[in-house]
Amino acid sequence: MNLAAIPSYFPKLMTAFPVTIRITVESVIFSLLIGALVSVGSLSKNKAIAGIAKGYIAFMRGIPTLILIFLLYLGLPQVMKRIGINMQGISTITYIIATLSLSTSANMAEMMRASYLAVNKGQLEAAYSVGMTFRTAFRRIIFPQAFGIAIPTLGNNIIMMFKETSLAFTVGVIDLLGKGRAISSASYGSNRLEVYIACGIIFWLCVLILERVTKFTENIYTRGRKQATAK
């Protein structure tokens, strides 16, 4: 093993970094949107809707991400073909974003549900008692508190998803790991270990940054809200 060679792979690997970032950012956005919808469903008084939402969460949390990738990438085109829809034009990166959005949306939904429930219900009643609509109460009272509660979990969910983007190479996306594989196969795998270590270091540094950003956001957001602010 040639440890000294590891840094030399960083520049080449980083050319694929924007792909990893794109997958992460788009998956975070879509998982939040789907998660919001599912959490509303899981909190619904309608038992059928709540049941569907909880079933969705149970399924998405129970299935390994890699299997979900294969289900979508290999299975979905076949199913769609049966009903006359051709999915050949869809890029592999889209499948990855769809998979990560779906699998992470379950965690996002649970995060939102728990954070919403953590805000004591009496405050909603108080908001009602002074004549607010649910919408106003949610926007002004509930959401700001639920968001503060959710920040650490949100950061954790994003970090887990960020690491799972590394599964993208399995269907041929040239993300960080895909690039690493390409580099190592160009030299017939002789430097495989060094390249993957270099990949790992990049992931690890990114996670460190994400952790810092989470902590920082939490501090900024909760500053003054519960601490003394006598002016």
Place this chain on the structure above:
Amino acid sequence: MAKVELTNIHKSFGDNHILKGVDMSIEEGEVVVILGPSGSGKTTLLRTINFLDAADEGSVSVSGFKVDCKKHRKSEIIELRRKTAMVFQNYNLFANKTILENVMEALVTVKKYNKKDAEKAAIEILAKVGLGEDRLHFYPSQLSGGQQQRAGIARALILNPDVILFDEPTSALDPELVGEVLQTIKAVAQTGITMIVVTHEIAFAKEVASRVIFMEGGKIVEQGPPEEILVHPQEARTKEFLNRIINTNA
């Protein structure tokens, strides 16, 4: 015209029939104290007035605005709630807002005041309940229960409601803080605003109430002026309840 009028209010939670046909008519400026053992439905009755718990049957009317409990629209409930205000047992202040912001909140979001006017009005009201400039920018968690409850009273007062509903306002307080909150409520009562108070404070009822209602088993058992109900109750159940309370307090 009665300020608050309840007709044939029924309410069940599952199989538990809490309110069994309550009628109540309250005139402007009355201070009505509702007494009764726990489980008698007094808090639930209070909560049906502003539809925090919608009654299954009957009607609620505040200042002539009548809502049928069986078929009500959301907009009707909101209008009804804008005629009332409530003070809660656990204060229920908005934890993400300072005391000043708590009191301003509804003026800005519901009554559409501009911020400056709302702030001015809030500072004025807070001073009236004994929360001075030095407390305005504190968050609820930084205040004592008594201070929180007084802020809760200010939040209700600032809306200038037709009636204020007090749901056991001193039950969650440390004993030494009960006095200051009762004093504040008493001062509010003297302004002539219509009030309905659910409480266990008999002495307070005696001093402040214009009428006492005794409830048990989801029904009104007896009502009248405090000296009548509290000193010479007619019903055996009222006597029994008062004896129990007085004996445990002594």
